[in-house]
Amino acid sequence: MLLTSVTMLPSKTTNIHRLLQLKHLSRWLVSGKSYSRLVLGIETSCDDTGAAVLDEAGTVLGESLHSQKEVHLRAGGIIPTVAQKLHREHIELVVNEALERSGVDPSQLTAVATTVKPARGVDDFLLLGHTLDEAPGDSLDKVARRLSLIRHPQCSTLSGGQAIELLAKDGDRTRFSFRTPMGQSYDCCFSFAGLRNQINMTIMKKEAEEGIECGTLLSCVNDIAAATQHTVACHLAKRTHRAILFCKANGLLPSLCPTLVLSGGVASNQYIRKALRIITDSTGLCLLCPPAKFCTDNGVMIAWNGVERLREGTGILPPNADISYEPKAQLGVDLTAAVKAAAIRLPSVRMKI
Structure with a gap:
């Protein structure tokens, strides 16, 4: 941006x-x-x-x-x-x-x-949340590099995020359970470094089990990609959900057609778009996403x-x-402290994507 x-x-x-x-x-x-x-x-x-x-x-x-x-x-x-x-x-x-x-x-x-x-x-901006360490796109790129996806025949010309999204389509996200970051922090900020550490530990464990060195493709690479993408999407969705509820509680949204705009490189990820659409559907907002080519x-x-x-x-x-x-x-205007002080607890939303 x-x-x-x-x-x-x-x-x-x-x-x-x-x-x-x-x-x-x-x-x-x-x-x-x-x-x-x-x-x-x-x-x-x-x-x-x-x-x-x-x-x-x-x-x-x-x-x-x-x-x-x-x-x-x-x-x-x-x-x-x-x-x-x-x-x-x-x-x-x-x-x-x-x-x-x-x-x-x-x-x-x-x-x-x-x-x-x-x-x-x-x-004219109100800042409700920001990343505390790295951007989601950076995290996906780093996971892709750690998985050596550039060596994958389907991914050699793709960016890290694109490679994760492609392989995730054929993966089982339930095979690996990564914790969604900041579950006990009731604000709208993001953090991805801890999640990436979880993923790296899992990759190291699977490399040891398969007897391969770093730089060699794992047999379960699609499943790791799917679990990674799902956890990133859920983290973004939950923090955005809290931001919407804060805005509603404080009269910050227009009465006519309130809209969530998803932009930036990660906005081209269709799985993440679906996760955000679940949130907007449940909160009565419209979701606006630019064409994929205008996200990067x-x-x-x-x-x-x-x-x-x-x-x-x-x-x-x-x-x-x-x-x-x-x-x-x-x-x-930075409202992150006000969002944190509001300590809004989220209602359960089923992320069926």
């Missing part, structure tokens, strides 16, 4: 090379044209280079994406310096492709939006955030303003 800022520009900016050579790729470039406003979004925050052009209605006019996945799979994970180098090598091609596919000349752009810090939206890195989400900021007039900077990055940024 990412936020952008906006920089006002003179009206006749036409050189896309100038846009790309800016010291910081994390700003808006606004021209002041009077025609319908068009936004170019550029995403370079993690391991893919993406760009997209949107109009003010949110229509995707053109997009392009260069994936670094194969490079990082060979390296065993994302190495920031390698990712940065690959972004530099491919950003101009990606931006030009997005512009070409949209049929938009750089001179027609109203704004260019790129990322400066975590989060998405404009500025892409320029569309950045361009749309840019459209929102352009409408609100928020984060618009003068041409020569210094841009500051915030790798870890405060997200809205």
Whole structure:
């Protein structure tokens, strides 16, 4: 999740090379044209280079994406310096492709939006919970690496999370029973490091039983994947359930069509979507999930955030303003202490997925 800022520009900016050579790729470039406003979004925050052009209605006019996945799979994970180098090598091609596919000349752009810090939206947030250690996607990737899924013939070109989801479809999640984290903590925060330790201990035990070394595929790999995915999904569902109940108790949800939005890389996992849908169905909310291709890195989400900021007039900077990055940024008003103090106990919900 990412936020952008906006920089006002003179009206006749036409050189896309100038846009790309800016010291910081994390700003808006606004021209002041009077025609319908068009936004170019550029995403370079993690391991893919993406760009997209949107109009003010949110229509995707053109997009392009260069994936670094194969490079990082060979390296065993994302190495920031390698990712940065690959972004530099491919950003101009990606931006030009997005512009070409949209049929938009750089001179027609109203704004260019790129990322400066975590989060998405404009500025109005209430923070109910956050991870205490690592993100769920990171945990799934680490479990996949520990299981050496890159050696699996079906998983050699998949990310860790994708590999877990694929193998879990043919696995028996009941064969391994992992404890859902933080069962006695009545807040909305998440923790995955303890769960990953449980999984690692199980993998070590099964390796000893099968007489194989680390790096060799276990015969029960599908079952471990299924149990891992189910426990992660249940943890996310329970913490989200408490967040919904807290919001209801404090009048924080709209009376008309309250909606839970599931976003980020893990939102592409269909099993996790089903788990969250069970919660929204039981609490009377709608569940909104973006198409899977927009859950991971892409320029569309950045361009749309840019459209929102352009409408609100928020984060618009003068041409020569210094841009500051915030790798870890405060997200809205922190209500985590209030959620914990409420100590909401959850009603039983059967997670039949």
